[in-house]
Amino acid sequence: MDLHIDNILNDLEKDNFQAYLLTKFTNVGYISDYKPTSFAFCVIKENPVIYASKMDMEIANRDSKIEVREYESFEVMIGELKKEGIKNLAIEPTLPYSTYEKFRDDFSVESKTYVDKQRMIKTPEEIKNIEKATEIAQKSFLELDILNNENNENEVAFDLVRLMVENGASKESFDTIVTSGADSSLPHAIPQAKKLNQPILIDWGAIYGGYCSDNTRTIIYTERQQEIWDIVAEAHDKAIKAIKPGIKCCEVDKVARDIISEYGYGNEFIHSTGHSLGLDIHETPGFSLRDETIIEKGMVITVEPGIYLEGEFGVRLEDTVAIYRKADVIGDLPLKID
Numbered sequence: 001m002d003l004h005i006d007n008i009l010n011d012l013e014k015d016n017f018q019a020y021l022l023t024k025f026t027n028v029g030y031i032s033d034y035k036p037t038s039f040a041f042c043v044i045k046e047n048p049v050i051y052a053s054k055m056d057m058e059i060a061n062r063d064s065k066i067e068v069r070e071y072e073s074f075e076v077m078i079g080e081l082k083k084e085g086i087k088n089l090a091i092e093p094t095l096p097y098s099t100y101e102k103f104r105d106d107f108s109v110e111s112k113t114y115v116d117k118q119r120m121i122k123t124p125e126e127i128k129n130i131e132k133a134t135e136i137a138q139k140s141f142l143e144l145d146i147l148n149n150e151n152n153e154n155e156v157a158f159d160l161v162r163l164m165v166e167n168g169a170s171k172e173s174f175d176t177i178v179t180s181g182a183d184s185s186l187p188h189a190i191p192q193a194k195k196l197n198q199p200i201l202i203d204w205g206a207i208y209g210g211y212c213s214d215n216t217r218t219i220i221y222t223e224r225q226q227e228i229w230d231i232v233a234e235a236h237d238k239a240i241k242a243i244k245p246g247i248k249c250c251e252v253d254k255v256a257r258d259i260i261s262e263y264g265y266g267n268e269f270i271h272s273t274g275h276s277l278g279l280d281i282h283e284t285p286g287f288s289l290r291d292e293t294i295i296e297k298g299m300v301i302t303v304e305p306g307i308y309l310e311g312e313f314g315v316r317l318e319d320t321v322a323i324y325r326k327a328d329v330i331g332d333l334p335l336k337i338d
Contacts, residue, residue: 002065004031008044008114017090019045019081020114021103024094026279027115029210034064041077042066044114045086051077078106090114116284121298126211126278127322130300133169133213134320134331137206140164141333146200146219153178153191156202164206173205173212174281184218185314187271187306199225199313205281212281213330214302216318219337228265228307228315233335235259235305236317239273239287243303243327249291256287256305265307274302277320299323300330 008020008031022028022042028050029035031042038053040060051071052060060068071077081089088108091100092115103109122130140163146156157178164172179189181197189201203216220229239256253273260269272288275281277300285293287301304318317335321327 002031004115004118005044005048005066007118009046011112011114011117012044012090015090015112017088017110017112018086019043019088020090020112021095022092022115023096023099024092027092027119030115030119030279032064032066034060034068035210036060039071041071043081045084074102078103082106113284119278119283120276120285120293121296122278122300122322123298127298127300129209129211130213130278130320130322131330133173133206133208133211134215136164136167136169136208137204137213137215138331138333140167140169140206141202141204141215141217143167146196146202152193152195153180154193156196157191160202160204164204167206169206169208170210171207173207173214173277177201177203177216182311182313185308185310185312187308187314187316198222199315201314201316203316203318205277210279212277212279214277214281214304214318214320215331215333216304216306216316217333217335217337218315218317220315225313225315228309228313229317229336231260231263231265232305232307232315232317235273236303236319236335239303239305240319240321240327240329243295243301243321243323244325245295245297245323247295249285249287249293249295249301250289252287252295252303253289253291256303257289260305260307268307268309269305270308271304271306274304274318276301295323297324303327 028042041051048066090112093111157176178191180200183189184201198221200219205214235256242255256273274287276283306316308314320330
């Protein structure tokens with residue numbers, strides 16, 4: 001049986017659960033190689049099974065490496081599980097409440113993160129896909145005509161997505177952020193139909209082979225912007241140098257946060273230092289104040305410190321690292337874009 005399933009079965013046994021229910025598309029795909037286009041219920045047990053919608057039966061039968069049954073109704077599915085003697089069920093934390101309600105009357109139900117734990121450590125093949133996604137995204141960024149005075153933020157974002165697809169991405173890994181001027185102080189600004197101002201902040205990523213990439217660059221113009229850029233770059237570089245297996249994720253966040261705080265901008269660093277990525281753009285663990293996860297080889301995590309001066313501008317610099325004996329930056333895009 002698949003190693004991931006074996007590991008989950010071991011977790012179930014240790015915690016005295018008989019089965020684990022998955023509905024999140026990326027988790028179902030991770031376990032089975034079948035990527036749902038409609039709903040699906042994946043039940044990990046001694047003989048795992050996926051209940052797929054009629055609409056998905058052809059693709060599920062083609063791709064899934066575990067048994068597929070056509071979903072008929074909740075009653076039929078629950079009846080089959082009860083017939084096997086299943087009385088308690090672990091579920092994903094992301095399971096919709098409306099779905100949870102349908103299971104809680106028949107099973108003892110508890111939330112568990114077994115698949116998230118598996119997905120923390122990437123295989124060499126997974127890392128290759130992230131590297132290729134990053135290569136595509138960075139190549140596309142360098143081909144982008146950012147400084148054309150006729151362009152507005154929306155147009156630049158659209159062009160960047162188009163280039164990523166032309167260069168081999170299946171799509172963007174999240175809504176591309178192109179923001180400028182005072183709006184760059186909004187970490188998740190939405191591109192507007194307005195001419196580019198200064199500075200210009202672009203946060204973008206591609207998906208290749210199902211795996212995401214993520215980078216941010218800020219193009220600066222004034223001495224004041226350069227001053228803030230230099231602080232963020234120092235926090236970015238020193239955080240990456242601090243990463244190694246065996247230390248806690250929160251220790252990396254502290255390195256970046258302490259540097260920015262020493263320059264007097266601690267209150268303007270308003271998010272965590274980074275997040276894991278893979279099949280989803282945001283995975284666990286992350287470089288945050290509260291994340292005490294021990295860093296391990298095979299993790300892939302972003303490093304993205306930022307300073308946001310309300311009403312003025314913001315600077316964020318982001319790269320993704322694969323962790324071996326140390327952190328190796330994925331891609332070769334310079335931090336400074338002139």
